[in-house]
């Protein structure tokens with residue numbers, strides 16, 4: 001007995017075994033003619049279309065060697081597979097909600113004048129890039145090694161790049177890989193890093209990771225200050241550090257510690273106030289900490305205030321100090337010193353300029369109207 005599917009199996013296996021990947025064009029026949037490869041995104045529907053003519057007596061669509069549809073008869077148990085068109089000129093099926101495992105060769109198989117013929121089409125499934133796993137924000141000490149990871153999926157496989165956002169445009173690409181490895185990390189390598197996963201299916205998927213690099217305090221500004229008795233004097237000390245430094249002020253007074261044989265630079269400790277707070281208990285002196293800067297203010301400088309002060313900046317990685325001198329200048333130089341003279345000249349010339357400008361303005365005004 002003739003089984004109606006023999007021809008399908010025969011033609012399909014012929015195609016698969018002997019001419020894999022190449023559409024069969026036996027004889028002079030132009031049919032069946034499946035379309036070019038079909039590219040769809042995951043979740044979308046794919047239409048598999050086969051152009052035929054009225055010489056065609058039997059038609060079928062196969063997924064690899066499995067029959068999906070033979071004529072109007074559904075062989076596939078997959079509910080996503082439906083028949084769209086079965087006319088003398090076209091035989092089409094649709095696969096709904098396409099997933100990555102549907103990717104592969106599909107074969108349109110026909111019989112004309114008792115000759116089996118096939119045409120193959122590849123279903124290509126695309127998936128937008130998506131970052132699946134990325135390192136969390138991290139805090140490390142300067143000098144250590146850091147590895148950031150960014151794992152992305154997508155079809156075609158996305159290209160993953162890492163960029164340092166805290167640097168100038170064009171210099172930011174630090175790695176064209178899923179892994180970003182930084183050995184012996186420096187403080188200027190802290191900041192935000194952006195992982196970007198790119199393929200040509202959809203907009204890139206982008207996520208950020210922040211690296212915080214701890215380093216011990218470094219005093220960047222500490223200037224000696226001259227002030228005369230009775231005036232206001234300000235000593236200021238600026239330190240950069242991560243985490244932010246805490247400040248302490250000492251007045252130099254070297255003292256020998258009995259029994260230890262050590263000389264300790266220990267003295268009148270000027271109280272260390274909380275961040276942004278005020279030191280109390282010292283008449284006419286105030287310590288103020290604002291971020292990177294600590295200031296020591298003498299509201300009414302007296303003789304005993306002159307001398308060397310030590311600003312100590314500390315964080316958990318270490319401490320550093322700077323010596324700052326509050327020195328005396330004579331009241332006359334404070335009033336008639338070069339600074340004061342320059343200031344006087346400035347205000348005088350500013351006043352003159354003002355007068356001249358308003359003059360010009362009025363002249364202009366009268367000419368115009």
Ligand SMILES: *[C@@H]1O[C@H](CO)[C@@H](O)[C@H](O)[C@H]1NC(C)=O
Nearest residue numbers: 063064076078081095101102
């Ligand atoms: C096609 O075949 C593959 C492999 O057997 C299978 O995973 C997939 O579900 C099939 N797709 C359809 C639409 O039949």
Ligand SMILES: *[C@@H]1O[C@H](CO)[C@@H](O)[C@H](O)[C@H]1NC(C)=O
Nearest residue numbers: 021036037038121122123124
């Ligand atoms: C169709 O896809 C297959 C597999 O990816 C490939 O080998 C073939 O060259 C493609 N054909 C066309 C016409 O693009």
Ligand SMILES: *[C@@H]1O[C@H](CO)[C@@H](O)[C@H](O)[C@H]1NC(C)=O
Nearest residue numbers: 132133134135136149150151
């Ligand atoms: C992310 O990757 C890391 C390292 O491969 C692994 O330990 C972790 O379990 C992954 N997390 C997720 C959510 O996949």
Ligand SMILES: *[C@@H]1O[C@H](CO)[C@@H](O)[C@H](O)[C@H]1NC(C)=O
Nearest residue numbers: 229230231284299300301302
């Ligand atoms: C500054 O201190 C001196 C000496 O104690 C005092 O005579 C003077 O009035 C004070 N000046 C101000 C502005 O408080």
Ligand SMILES: *[C@@H]1O[C@H](CO)[C@@H](O)[C@H](O)[C@H]1NC(C)=O
Nearest residue numbers: 252306307308309323324325
């Ligand atoms: C203060 O420091 C300067 C320079 O570091 C030094 O020359 C001076 O002797 C010191 N003065 C006192 C009173 O310690």
Ligand SMILES: *[C@@H]1O[C@H](CO)[C@@H](O)[C@H](O)[C@H]1NC(C)=O
Nearest residue numbers: 250265310312319320321322
């Ligand atoms: C200041 O730094 C020097 C050298 O690092 C150290 O010997 C000294 O003890 C420090 N002074 C204070 C008050 O911390």
